[in-house]
Amino acid sequence: MKRKDFLKNGLLSGALVGSSLLANAITKEDNKDGEALNLDKSDKKNVLEFKNEVDVIVERPVSGKPHQGKVLLAIQAHSDDIPLFAGGVVAKLMDEGYTGYLLTMTNDDKGDTIGNRIDAENVAKAYGMKKAYFFNYPHHQMDSVQNQEIKCRLIYLFRLLKVDTIVCWDPWEHYEENPDHYTTSRAVEAARWMAGGAADYPEHFDSGLTRHSPRVRYYFSRDQQRINRIVDITKYIDKKTEVNMLNVTKGPAGQGYGSKLKARLAAEGKVLPILGNTDKEADHNWVKHFVFDIDSKRTNFSQLSNKTLGKPYGIEWAEGFHYISDLEDQTPNLIEKYIKENAKPK
Ligand SMILES: [Zn+2]
Numbered sequence: 001m002k003r004k005d006f007l008k009n010g011l012l013s014g015a016l017v018g019s020s021l022l023a024n025a026i027t028k029e030d031n032k033d034g035e036a037l038n039l040d041k042s043d044k045k046n047v048l049e050f051k052n053e054v055d056v057i058v059e060r061p062v063s064g065k066p067h068q069g070k071v072l073l074a075i076q077a078h079s080d081d082i083p084l085f086a087g088g089v090v091a092k093l094m095d096e097g098y099t100g101y102l103l104t105m106t107n108d109d110k111g112d113t114i115g116n117r118i119d120a121e122n123v124a125k126a127y128g129m130k131k132a133y134f135f136n137y138p139h140h141q142m143d144s145v146q147n148q149e150i151k152c153r154l155i156y157l158f159r160l161l162k163v164d165t166i167v168c169w170d171p172w173e174h175y176e177e178n179p180d181h182y183t184t185s186r187a188v189e190a191a192r193w194m195a196g197g198a199a200d201y202p203e204h205f206d207s208g209l210t211r212h213s214p215r216v217r218y219y220f221s222r223d224q225q226r227i228n229r230i231v232d233i234t235k236y237i238d239k240k241t242e243v244n245m246l247n248v249t250k251g252p253a254g255q256g257y258g259s260k261l262k263a264r265l266a267a268e269g270k271v272l273p274i275l276g277n278t279d280k281e282a283d284h285n286w287v288k289h290f291v292f293d294i295d296s297k298r299t300n301f302s303q304l305s306n307k308t309l310g311k312p313y314g315i316e317w318a319e320g321f322h323y324i325s326d327l328e329d330q331t332p333n334l335i336e337k338y339i340k341e342n343a344k345p346k
Contacts, residue, residue, distance in 0.1 A: 057323070058313050059231045065097030071161050072098040073214070074129075075168040075188055077105045077142065077180035079116040080244070080251030083123055084291075084300045085220040086167045087240035088233025088319045090127060093165065095236070100129035101161060105150075105184045107136040108250065115249030122246040133157065143179040147187055154191035155201055159209040166192065170219035170322045172226065185219070192217070215326040220319070222301045229323035230313050233306065237317040241288045252299045258286025292317070 074090050076082040082090060082102065094100050102124040108116035117134060124132035135153060137145050157163070169176070169185035176182045194200045196213025205211075218229070233240060241253070248254035259279035265272055274289050275282040290296075296305040310318030 054226060054228045056227065056313075057229050058315070059229055061092060061232060061235050062096060067093060068097035070098050070164040072100040072165045072167070073103060073157070073161060073163040074100065074127075075103045075105070075166060075184065076120075077169070077178070077184045078108055078139070078250060079104060079120040079123070080247045080253075081169070081181070082167065083240070083244040083247055083253070084251060085169075085222070085302070086218065086319060086321075087243050088236045088306070088317065089218055089231045089321070090167055091236040091239040091243065092231065092233060093167075094127050094129070098165065100124075100127055101131050101133060101163075102127070102129050103133040103135065103157065105135045105137050106139045106142060106180050107134070108139050110139040112249040119247045119249055119254075123243055126243050126246055137180075140178070140180060142183040145183070147183070147190070150183070150187040151191040151194065152201065154188060155195040156204065156209075158191060158195040158214055159204055159212045162212050163214040165216040165218070166214045167218045167220070170221040170224070170226075172219075172322065173221035173223065174225065175223045176221060189217075213326075217322075217324045219322040219324070221322075223303050224320055224322070226322045227309075227320035229321045230309065230315065231319045231321065232310070232313075232315045232317075233319050234310075234316045237288060237292065237306065238284075241284055241292070244287055244291070245283065252291050253287040256283050258282035258284065261286060 072090070072093050074082045074086065090100070102120060104117075104120045107113050120134070121132045135150075137150070142150075166188065168188045169181045171182070171185035171189040173182075173185075176185075192214050196211050198205075198211055218231075244251060244253035246254060256279075258275055259282045261272070262275050262279065262282040274285055276285050291299045293305040293307040296302045304320070306317045306319060309320050310316055
């Protein structure tokens with residue numbers, strides 16, 4: 001079994017995902033690997049019985065606007081990243097009151113530069129966001145850009161917009177192939193950390209900016225190895241579908257494949273009930289049911305469909321994230337505790 005396959009299987013079965021356990025992470029059918037690693041039978045037996053050390057929190061829809069006054073920055077390398085991989089959670093957070101911005105890192109110049117820019121602007125508008133930003137780095141060549149330059153621009157934006165929450169690629173995902181995705185995510189995580197300090201770019205403060213670090217992160221990936229947050233997007237799957245259909249120059253959703261399939265089947269004297277009755281329904285349903293469920297691995301490179309992700313939690317449609325919140329960091333002050341317990345009158 002390849003490590004990547006184990007990690008996937010481990011995730012599905014709730015096994016602990018971690019390289020330190022790799023030596024134990026061999027199933028019975030992996031005799032060949034077992035021999036190669038010189039493992040005896042006792043090493044092999046309990047492979048998938050490890051408990052997931054990560055508690056999975058299910059985030060459900062809430063009523064009202066609990067996030068009013070907070071700022072969301074959704075960051076993508078390309079115009080289809082956020083819609084495909086986090087289109088539901090962004091719809092949810094916007095609906096729950098966030099002021100939103102969309103940042104696209106590349107100029108998509110291996111495709112249709114102008115078209116992709118218009119698509120991203122339309123996506124931001126459909127979400128009700130205030131603005132779409134573009135950093136215009138070269139498509140598929142972001143790894144040629146100085147990380148320091150990317151971080152510097154991100155820190156400025158985090159401080160300027162006073163970003164509370166970011167949605168982006170996961171910087172700790174090991175198997176991402178696209179250099180734009182991993183370059184973006186690593187710069188974002190470093191910039192997020194640095195933006196809250198006083199030591200970096202202090203000249204910002206002379207211009208009226210203040211130190212400010214986004215404190216909540218929803219990180220996604222195509223081949224997720226660490227999911228600690230399942231977000232119920234059932235209420236937003238249709239919105240996610242609509243937003244994806246705005247990507248007409250990239251992605252699998254804006255090309256009218258549903259109505260084309262409906263026409264092909266009609267010529268063959270067939271109908272596919274899942275597509276619905278009209279061309280509009282067919283285009284929508286093709287994306288909703290094929291891209292985000294039935295054929296998600298081939299059509300959008302997601303290892304798990306939005307339905308499969310939700311199934312263990314009794315949720316119809318879900319997205320999964322590596323979620324980190326500094327707001328929940330309640331590390332106790334042990335010095336103060338020690339003083340309280342041990343200090344004596346002089
Ligand atoms: Zn991408």
